[in-house]
Structure formats: structure tokens, C-alpha cells
Amino acid sequence: MSDISLTTAVLLCVAAALAGWIDAVVGGGGLLLLPALLIGLPDSSPTYALGTNKAVAVTGTSIAALTYARKAPLDRRLALRLGVVALLAAGGGAVFASAVSKEALQPLIMVVLLGVAGFVVLRPRFGLAPEGAAPRVPSRRRKVAALLLIGVGVGFYDGLIGPGTGTFLVIGLVGLLHMSMLHATATAKIVNVGTNVGALAVFTANGTVFWQLAAAMALFNMAGAWTGAHMALARGSGFVRVVLLTVVTALVARLAYDQWAT
Template sequence: MLDYFILCIAAFVAGLIDAVVGGGGLVLVPTLFSVFPNTAPATLLGTNKVASIMGTTASAVNYARTVRIRWSTAAPAAIAALLLSFLGAFTVTHIPTGLIRQSLPFVLVAVGAYTFMKKDFGQHHVPLLSGSKEKWMAVLVGAWAGFYDGVFGPGTGSFLVFAFVRLFGFDFLRASAVSKVVNIATNLAALTWLGYTGHVIWQLGILMAAFNIAGSLFGTKLAIRHGSGFVRRLFLVVISALVLKTGYDAFFR
């Protein structure tokens, strides 16, 4: 019973963080591995996806009620992410991912440093692209995010937020809203494959999903209430945690 209580709390916190800047997997995935050390990793990841996709969907719906989601960016990015997630999942079974694992902490340091040094980064919503340029850039970003999530995964949501701010000129709040739509697509691809192969504990996933949804709704309200400045600060905290986690996994485990 205590294990399930811990997982429910972790799911709530993961949903809150993920709703604002992405990176909820930093909380829930390690908790699952700690509580069920003898369960196949693929099964734990699949079970996490049940909670994640439901929480992300709730967050996206909540954002859409208050923040104008730019669908001309979100839709092509989500479609590309959905398709490339399957390709990434296929690719990971055929290529070594050691180089990706070792380079990731340095990429995250660069992302964090850039965000920290540019104090006005993501504070103003001034879209830079429109028409075909916007759609094709969205396809490229979505394809990259989907492929990366399928191959490796950590930090996908945070990378998306950064990309929508840096490349599209969104503020952090709207970038977070659009990233949720793309995250739904990548999670759906992963869940479809893992569910098809039997790597999902559905009862546990649905239980965690209820708490993940609650955390997502709370996190969305916080982001909307406190605006892009709050999202930026939490983004830097999550990026710092990702640097530590991915660095440890790559060089010390």
C-alpha cells in the first residue's frame, strides 16, 4: 500500500512539473524503477506512458481554454512527431545510443546557459514565422522531437519548449502549451507500441494517471496565473536537474 501511495504522489508532482515545462519523467520514472526493481524496464516505461499521456492531454485542454494555441505550428509538429516516434523506437533496437547519452548533458548545459544569460528570453510573444515557413519548421521540430523521444527520451518536453521559444518567437507560456500537443503525439506512439507488445500494467497506469491529471491541472493553473517569468524559472530548475541526471547516467552509472 505504501508503494502505491508513493507512486501516486510522484505522479502528481510529475504532472505538475510536466504541465509547466516538461521533464515530469525525471520524477515518475525513477520512482517506478525504485518501487519495482525486478520489473522489466519496458513495462515500467509503458506504464509511465499511460499516466503521462492522460496528464499531458488534460494539461493541453486546460491550456487551450485560456491560452491561444497556435495550431498552425502545433498540428504539423504533432503529426511529424507521431510518425518519427515510431521510427525512433525502431532505430533504437538497431543502433548504439551511447554517443547520444554522453552528449546530452552538454547540450542541456548550453540550453540552460543560453536561457539564463538572455534575461528577456521567452518573456514576450512575438511569432517569427508564418505560412509555409512556419509549417515546415514545425515539421522539422516535431520530427526531431518524435525521433529523439523514440530513441532516447529524457528532456523531450523541455527541448520542445526551448525550440518553440528560440525558433518561433513564442513566450514560455505559449511554448509550453504548444509543446503539450506535440508531447501527446510522442506519448501516443510510444504507448501504442508498448501496449501492443504487452509492456503496460494498465491498472497501475490508470491509477497514476488520475494523480498525474490532478498535478497537470494544478501546474497549468500555476503557469497561467504566474505567466512566462514563472515558467522560465522552473524551466531553468528542470534543465539543471536534467543535466545532473543525464550526466550521472552517462558517465557514472
């Protein structure tokens, strides 16, 4: 990675810190981190961006998961089951990631970004309900559906592409299992650790991780995740909406420019 300039490395580290913060608070840090890597590593195969992204993300997600596990309401048994299923599914998704070209990947990421932005705009009260209400106990059928849709579906997606996984996990957990926003965010971090580990194992085996760059970015990502998790526990996630929409809009504009500018 000697061809990466110091300016690019610094900017990627800043992006990693912001991504860790966003991911810990509301999920979706990959919406910032993966596009940043694609932009910062224009001459590399997209599988290197995907692999390096996972090497960075697993550190910040683990810090956030440990923080939530100590201080937030969490069904550890359910979270671990979902995490194991998602780990295996993410590994399967990562196997197919090498078949995705950069030309196809960037428009696909833009679609995902716009979808997440649209959901946030159209559901302004999502996750903002008071946390004091008694939790609803999900049925066995809903738990099985969660294992299939969240564990397998989102897990495979995270291994294949990744951006928005944390947000999709939170949305699925709230919608399927009637979790509160804080409970869903805490659970999502456990599951996200599994998806990151599963995908990273495959990318490592294929040698598509820039480890030196990932190590530097991981330090910033962990700092951002630690800060974000504590802010979410103290203040809730509503304040992240404007930041998330701003980041999504900027990334879509930049990726569109890179894709179609002549």
C-alpha cells in the same frame, strides 16, 4: 504487479504528480517520471518502465493541452500538423526501444539530464521575456524545419527514450519559430500528446505496460498537470527553474549511485 510494495506505489504516485506539474509548466516531466519508474521497478525490463511512463504521461499531457488550448495563444493548425508528424515518429522510436538495455539507458538519461540542466543554467533568460510583444511570423522554411527537427527528431526521441521531450519541444519552438514561452509551451503540449499516443500504441501492442500501476499514477499525474497548467498561465514559468534544477541534480545523483555503486 503484485510484487510492488505499497510504499513504492505511493512514492511513484507522488512522482507522477510532481512530473505532471513540472511537465505542464515548463516541460520535462519525464525527467522525473521515467527515472522514478526505473528505480521503482528494478527487476523489470526497461521497456515496461517506458511503456508505463507513456500510459501515465498521456493523461497529464492531455489535461494540460486542453487547458492551454482554451486559455493560451495557440496556432492550432500548426500544432496539429506537428502533433501528427510527431505521433508517427514516436511510434517508430518506440519500435526500437526494446533494443535499449537498462545498462545503456540509465547513463543516456543522465547525459540528457545534464544537458537540460546545463541549458537552463547557461540561458537564464530563456522564456522569461515579456509576453506582450507582437509575435513574429515564421517563414515557410522555418515551419518545414520545425516539422523535421521537432516533429520527426523530437518525436522519434520521445518514443525511443522520452525524458526531456517537453523541454526540447519548447526550446525548438522558441528557437525555430520565434514563439513566446507561453505560446511554445501551449504548442508543445499538443505535440507531446501526439508523441505519447504514438509511443503508447506500440508499447501496448507489445504488452509492455503495467496498466494497474499506470492507472493509479495517471490520476496523480492529471492532478499535477491541471495545477501546473493553471499556475503557468497565472504566474509564468520562471519560478520553475530552481525546482527543475533541483530535481535534475537529485535524479542524476541517484541514477549515478544506482549505476556505479558497488
